Amino acid sequence: MSREHRTAERPAQHLAEQPADERTPAIEVVDVTRSYAFGSTTVDALRGVSFRIDEGEYTAIIGPSGSGKSTLMHLLGCLDRPTSGRLRVSGRDIGELSDAELAQLRNREIGFVFQAFQLLPRSTALDNVALPLLYRGVGAGERRERAAAALRAVNLGHRLTHRPTQMSGGEQQRVAIARALVGEPRILLADEPTGNLDSRNGAEVMRILEELNGERGVAVVLVTHDDEVAARAHRQVRVRDGLVERDSAAPAPAPAPRGADDDVHDDVHDDADDGAGVRRLGA
Amino acid sequence: MKGLEAFRVALDALRGNRLRSLLTMLGIIIGIAAVIVVVSIGSGARQQIQSQVEGLGSNLILVVPGQFDTGNLSSNAPATSTLQISDGELLADVVGDAAAVTARVGSGAQVRAGTVERFTTVQGSDQNLPEVFDRPVAEGSYFTGADVDARRRVAVLGSRTAELLFPGADPIGRQVTISGTRFRVIGVLAEQGESFGVSQDNEVHVPITTAQRLFAVDRVDAFAVKAPSAQSVPQLSEQLWRALKDEYPDQTFSAVTQTQILGVIGQILGLLTAVLAAIAGISLLVGGVGVSNIMLVSVRERTREIGLRKALGARQRDVLVQFLVEAVLLTTVGGLVGIAIGVACSLLVDRLSPLPAVIEWWSPAVAFAVSAAVGIFFGVFPARRAGRLDPVVALRTD
Numbered sequence: 001m002s003r004e005h006r007t008a009e010r011p012a013q014h015l016a017e018q019p020a021d022e023r024t025p026a027i028e029v030v031d032v033t034r035s036y037a038f039g040s041t042t043v044d045a046l047r048g049v050s051f052r053i054d055e056g057e058y059t060a061i062i063g064p065s066g067s068g069k070s071t072l073m074h075l076l077g078c079l080d081r082p083t084s085g086r087l088r089v090s091g092r093d094i095g096e097l098s099d100a101e102l103a104q105l106r107n108r109e110i111g112f113v114f115q116a117f118q119l120l121p122r123s124t125a126l127d128n129v130a131l132p133l134l135y136r137g138v139g140a141g142e143r144r145e146r147a148a149a150a151l152r153a154v155n156l157g158h159r160l161t162h163r164p165t166q167m168s169g170g171e172q173q174r175v176a177i178a179r180a181l182v183g184e185p186r187i188l189l190a191d192e193p194t195g196n197l198d199s200r201n202g203a204e205v206m207r208i209l210e211e212l213n214g215e216r217g218v219a220v221v222l223v224t225h226d227d228e229v230a231a232r233a234h235r236q237v238r239v240r241d242g243l244v245e246r247d248s249a250a251p252a253p254a255p256a257p258r259g260a261d262d263d264v265h266d267d268v269h270d271d272a273d274d275g276a277g278v279r280r281l282g283a
Numbered sequence: 284m285k286g287l288e289a290f291r292v293a294l295d296a297l298r299g300n301r302l303r304s305l306l307t308m309l310g311i312i313i314g315i316a317a318v319i320v321v322v323s324i325g326s327g328a329r330q331q332i333q334s335q336v337e338g339l340g341s342n343l344i345l346v347v348p349g350q351f352d353t354g355n356l357s358s359n360a361p362a363t364s365t366l367q368i369s370d371g372e373l374l375a376d377v378v379g380d381a382a383a384v385t386a387r388v389g390s391g392a393q394v395r396a397g398t399v400e401r402f403t404t405v406q407g408s409d410q411n412l413p414e415v416f417d418r419p420v421a422e423g424s425y426f427t428g429a430d431v432d433a434r435r436r437v438a439v440l441g442s443r444t445a446e447l448l449f450p451g452a453d454p455i456g457r458q459v460t461i462s463g464t465r466f467r468v469i470g471v472l473a474e475q476g477e478s479f480g481v482s483q484d485n486e487v488h489v490p491i492t493t494a495q496r497l498f499a500v501d502r503v504d505a506f507a508v509k510a511p512s513a514q515s516v517p518q519l520s521e522q523l524w525r526a527l528k529d530e531y532p533d534q535t536f537s538a539v540t541q542t543q544i545l546g547v548i549g550q551i552l553g554l555l556t557a558v559l560a561a562i563a564g565i566s567l568l569v570g571g572v573g574v575s576n577i578m579l580v581s582v583r584e585r586t587r588e589i590g591l592r593k594a595l596g597a598r599q600r601d602v603l604v605q606f607l608v609e610a611v612l613l614t615t616v617g618g619l620v621g622i623a624i625g626v627a628c629s630l631l632v633d634r635l636s637p638l639p640a641v642i643e644w645w646s647p648a649v650a651f652a653v654s655a656a657v658g659i660f661f662g663v664f665p666a667r668r669a670g671r672l673d674p675v676v677a678l679r680t681d
Contacts (some may be wrong), residue, residue, distance in 0.1 A: 074675045079593075079674045099598070099599055100600070103598040103599075106594060112594050118594075118678070123295070135598070183596075
């Protein structure tokens with residue numbers, strides 16, 4: 001009921017901001033909070049976060065553990081709903097969608113890559129990759145074809161019928177990437193994708209993600225605590241204590257306390273202005 | 284996700300955990316097999332008794348002293364019979380055919396032929412028995428009305444008795460001694476078969492008048508009356524009872540039809556079968572609880588898989604259906620195996636034991652439906668739990 005209340009309050013502000021940019025934002029986060037109740041105490045994991053990710057952007061969300069970046073990732077992945085604020089994914093306000101509609105939105109718009117790969121151990125690479133298509137109602141023949149194409153795209157054309165247990169970590173993560181891209185989503189959410197890999201395999205995975213971003217125009221959102229990995233993205237959003245501490249795409253740096261962001265300067269590269277239309281909302 | 288896909292996914296999951304799936308099914312297998320065997324033995328017994336009662340002769344009405352209560356399954360027969368041979372004439376008048384009524388008195392007795400001695404049923408009857416009870420004579424002849432009137436000491440042997448007393452020899456014209464009195468064998472009855480492992484051919488028929496003197500009684504155990512047609516049975520039995528009641532107002536009689544006998548026996552057997560099937564059904568229930576239990580374990584074990592599937596776009600309903608199909612697959616495959624084992628055991632019981640067993644077409648069909656229902660009933664709870672899992676929490680689980 002508070003949701004309707006909010007939407008009634010906000011439309012004017014929203015409309016005023018929209019015409020400034022002609023591209024549809026892939027993700028639009030406006031003043032989002034997320035609190036968890038543990039018995040009588042409430043933990044505020046996100047305390048009012050706003051930013052926007054455009055189509056084809058390559059963004060890293062950085063933050064130490066406990067910063068709220070996992071909560072943010074779950075929200076961006078439409079696995080959860082904000083406590084307050086508005087979160088639009090591909091133009092749809094996820095606070096207003098039912099569970100089934102959220103599932104459909106995840107299925108069509110978002111590809112997930114997890115740190116622990118999250119493959120079904122008893123299924124072949126082909127079946128694993130085809131899984132999102134299963135929930136889209138795609139026929140078995142087409143599923144197979146598209147899954148095989150996705151696996152070839154990550155150079156695993158020779159591993160179609162292998163099971164995860166028969167593959168190296170790097171190969172497993174590439175299967176997971178193939179699964180994320182098989183449904184041709186607009187957004188690819190990668191949560192510590194190199195966390196369980198050695199540097200060589202990690203580099204390979206990063207190269208594939210960059211390729212997807214560059215060639216297919218998929219908006220890649222990389223969630224990591226690794227600055228080195230984050231540095232390869234075109235834009236860095238740093239989260240701390242449930243707030244966006246720094247956004248490299250923001251026209252003016254957020255008034256973060258001096259000294260706390262010493263390391264940020266090293267991470268923020270000159271490509272901060274890459275996304276021409278990228279700007280902070282709700283500032 | 285379509286039904287066929289859910290089926291394939293569920294099958295994969297069950298195959299991935301073969302031993303557990305098998306053990307879970309075992310409860311259902313045993314339950315279903317036990318129900319099938321119990322029901323088939325019950326049906327077998329019922330059918331056998333039915334054919335035997337019908338084999339007594341078609342359109343038969345038994346007139347017995349005392350109360351034959353079909354409602355309470357109890358019969359309070361008086362200690363001594365109130366029927367006499369002469370009452371047969373009364374009954375014959377009602378039917379309008381003297382040949383349609385036969386009297387009977389029976390007792391066990393020692394029967395000896397030469398050095399061979401047997402304890403067997405000695406049946407006192409009259410010349411109308413072969414016709415009324417549909418029991419033809421295979422050799423020689425049955426006794427006549429004259430034999431009955433003259434209390435002749437003639438005997439007709441059951442086929443089994445004839446074989447036991449005169450192995451490999453023709454008994455016609457030979458002598459047998461019944462309770463110390465000598466009789467001349469004049470005929471052998473055609474074979475009748477077994478009933479519950481007891482031969483019906485192990486008996487000796489003598490004229491009822493001779494039998495009454497032999498046993499030192501003047502009673503008649505029962506009259507058997509053959510109605511002219513099946514339609515006339517209910518009315519005729521009422522008329523027979525009324526005739527006796529008019530003659531002896533202060534005594535109780537019963538005119539019992541085959542339908543009534545079948546009804547009573549069917550009632551007893553039905554009750555017995557139901558009780559046994561219910562006991563077997565309890566094991567099916569326990570099997571169902573086992574399925575529920577294993578499905579709950581499976582949901583917990585596969586929390587991450589559920590989280591992943593939801594992240595990739597599975598709706599609550601998709602996950603619910605997946606786990607429900609899995610539970611139903613477990614119970615129906617278990618049900619099919621149980622049906623196969625139950626049918627096989629029933630056939631073995633029928634072949635190897637004196638118990639008859641008949642598999643009715645509906646019992647495997649019902650068993651299959653019940654096993655599917657058990658799967659749905661006991662699968663819904665774990666499946667709903669799986670469907671409702673929060674993907675965020677589920678993905679975090681390790």
